[in-house]
Amino acid sequence: RVHDNPALDAARRSAARVYPVFVLDPRYLRPDPAAPSPGSARAGVARVRFLLESLRDLDARLRRLGSRLLVLRARDDVSDAVCAALKDWNIGKLCFESDTEPYALARDKRVTDFAAASGIEVFSPVSHTLFDPAEIIEKNGGRPPLTYQSFVATAGEPPKPVMEKYSELPPIGDTGGYELLPVPKLEELGYGDLSQEYIPPFRGGETEALKRMRESLQDKEWVAKFEKPKGDPSAFLKPATTVLSPYLKFGCLSARYFYHCIQDVYRSTKTHTKPPVSLAGQLLWRDFFYTVSFGTPNFHQMEGNKICKQIPWRENGELFVAWRDGRTGYPWIDAIMIQLRKWGWMHHLARHSVACFLTRGDLYIHWEQGRDVFERLLIDSDWAINNGNWLWLSCSSFFYQSIIEFTPQSHSERSTTPTETTSGISSQC
Ligand SMILES: Cc1cc2nc3c(=O)[nH]c(=O)nc-3n(C[C@H](O)[C@H](O)[C@H](O)COP(=O)(O)OP(=O)(O)OC[C@H]3O[C@@H](n4cnc5c(N)ncnc54)[C@H](O)[C@@H]3O)c2cc1C
Known part of the structure; x- marks a missing residue:
């Protein structure tokens, strides 16, 4: 995204040439004909489509600022593609948003090790979440808070978003030896003739995310009275919640920006609901799970996970x-x-x-x-x-x-x- 992106902001300030890069990861994108529904082994086609829409939108937004998105295709390991580009383009500083998922941590470590060995400066701010999970764990005595209430008490107020509006960004540098391809279409990734039934009614991208957020927050009374457990899960035409989760997932929308816009609405209303059920409270749930997952080994499984009850589940x-x-x-x-x-x-x-x-x-x-x-x-x-x-x-x-x-x-x-x-x-x- 272009808004509230501290990594982009730092790159823009440090260099006369900036290379905005996205690497397509075959782990998520390579079609798997044996999968139980269209898509890759790890991503259904609706999510692949959403990602490509988001990249096309990002490219268009960057182009309006005099830059563009450089889409690289990794053959296998994404970190290899990043390291090759760092070397080939003679990059002096690498800026990227930190990611706490174990797969991303391992991938990013390979890249930062390479950068350290090559004398490349690295700036990797925490901006995907409201808070820095590591800081919260430290504040809580080295352990993640295991209840929402203790998390909220420990966390305090999130930092303000970086909301500088750019009129332009530095142009990209020399990309000699690289064929600059546009964001691929679904078919170009090897997805054949897909039925229309896998097209969700939500389009990917920062533009759509900001529009969707503003439309949701326009109804101040709805925001002030939002109580999660009271929504109607069968409301399809106008969902009972914001449907901003895919935009937050892909980073099209900044959680901090969203949080602060909700606070602006609260300031303009007499009363409003409170966490855990309020709209701002939903974003705190998001950070709660990020923090606990970051501080809990084997969080994603029952075995070896200290906070998970060992239950004799049935096989069927x-x-x-x-x-x-x-x-x-x-x-x-x-x-x-x-x-x-x-x-x-x-x-x-x-x-x-x-x-x-x-x-x-x-x-x-x-x-x-x-x-x-x-x-x-x-x-x-x-x-x-x-x-x-x-x-x-x-x-x-x-x-x-x-x-x-x-x-x-x-x-x-x-x-x-x-x-x-x-x-x-x-x-x-
Ligand atoms: C079994 C199960 C699996 C889930 N898997 C995911 C997932 O993979 N990704 C995901 O984003 N959400 C997941 N959720 C949480 C929640 O259902 C979705 O975040 C929410 O429905 C998204 O819709 P919304 O954007 O309209 O939410 P809103 O109610 O508008 O909330 C705003 C934002 O708050 C965050 N949020 C809301 N509820 C939760 C919650 N319970 N936990 C953490 N964050 C929350 C989301 O980022 C969401 O976009 C899961 C819930 C369940 C019960």
């Missing part, structure tokens, strides 16, 4: 596939899973319903299996948030004493708040 391939493919026979569950496959986005409470159904509520199947399906198909697929919510919903971590049951039939009829009981794990089937 047939039931799992029925759930994944929307063939359980429960219309509410099946509709949500079909929405996942086609759009890659569902309301939070709809996600609750199907996650609860797969795990402790009904099928008693391992949360990691459900997590994998979400991870591949969601357009907002996010390592920290997805794992955190699956840990939560399967009663494996954060929340074990009281059970919220989502009856697969009556929940859809009411379509609002879940039934709460404290009865322990029960089956609805």
Whole structure:
């Protein structure tokens, strides 16, 4: 993105030539004909499409400022492509947003090791989240806060976004030896004739993200009264929440900018809801999961994960596939899973319903299996948030004493708040 991007800001200030680079990663983009639905092994086609739209928009925004996006295609390891470009273009300073996902940490370490060995200066600010997860863990005595309340108490106020408006950016430097390709089309990545059914109603990109955010925040009363558990998960034409998650995931929208715009709305209203249910409270949930995931070894699995209850889940391939493919026979569950496959986005409470159904509520199947399906198909697929919510919903971590049951039939009829009981794990089937 161009707004609130401290890495871009630093690059712009340090050099007369700036190379804005995005590397296409085959790990996520190489089509896999054997996958259960169109896409690669790790990303459904709706998310691949969203990414390409976001890159095209970023390129257009950079061009308006006298620059452009340089799209590199990695053959295998993204870090190799970055290191080659650093060397070939004789780069003096590398600026990139830090990323706490284990895959990204390992990738970025390979690049920063290369930069250190080559005398290249590195600037890698924390700007994907409101806070720096490492700082919060340090403030909390070296451990991540494990409750939302303690997280909020430790975190305080997030830094202000960098909101300087640029009239131009430095031009790109010499790219000798590199063929400058435009952002590829889906077909150019090897995706054949795709049915229209995999086109979600949300277009990728910073332009769309800012428009969507402004439209949501225009309704000040809606923002002031926002209470997450009260939204209607079956509202499709006008979703009950902002649908900004895919834009936050891909960095098209800055979480800090969004947070501060919400605060501006709060200042102009007499009263407003508070965390955890408020709109600003949702962004704090995001940071909560980022912080816990960063400070918890093996956060993404049951084994070796100290905060995860060890549960003897059942193996049942047939039931799992029925759930994944929307063939359980429960219309509410099946509709949500079909929405996942086609759009890659569902309301939070709809996600609750199907996650609860797969795990402790009904099928008693391992949360990691459900997590994998979400991870591949969601357009907002996010390592920290997805794992955190699956840990939560399967009663494996954060929340074990009281059970919220989502009856697969009556929940859809009411379509609002879940039934709460404290009865322990029960089956609805
Ligand atoms: C099983 C399960 C898996 C999930 N996987 C993901 C995922 O991979 N990626 C993802 O972004 N969200 C995930 N969520 C959280 C949540 O459902 C989505 O963030 C939300 O529905 C996105 O819609 P929105 O942008 O309209 O949210 P809004 O209600 O408008 O909230 C604004 C922003 O706050 C953040 N947010 C909202 N709810 C949560 C939450 N519970 N935890 C953390 N951050 C939150 C998101 O960034 C969101 O865009 C998951 C939830 C469940 C139950």
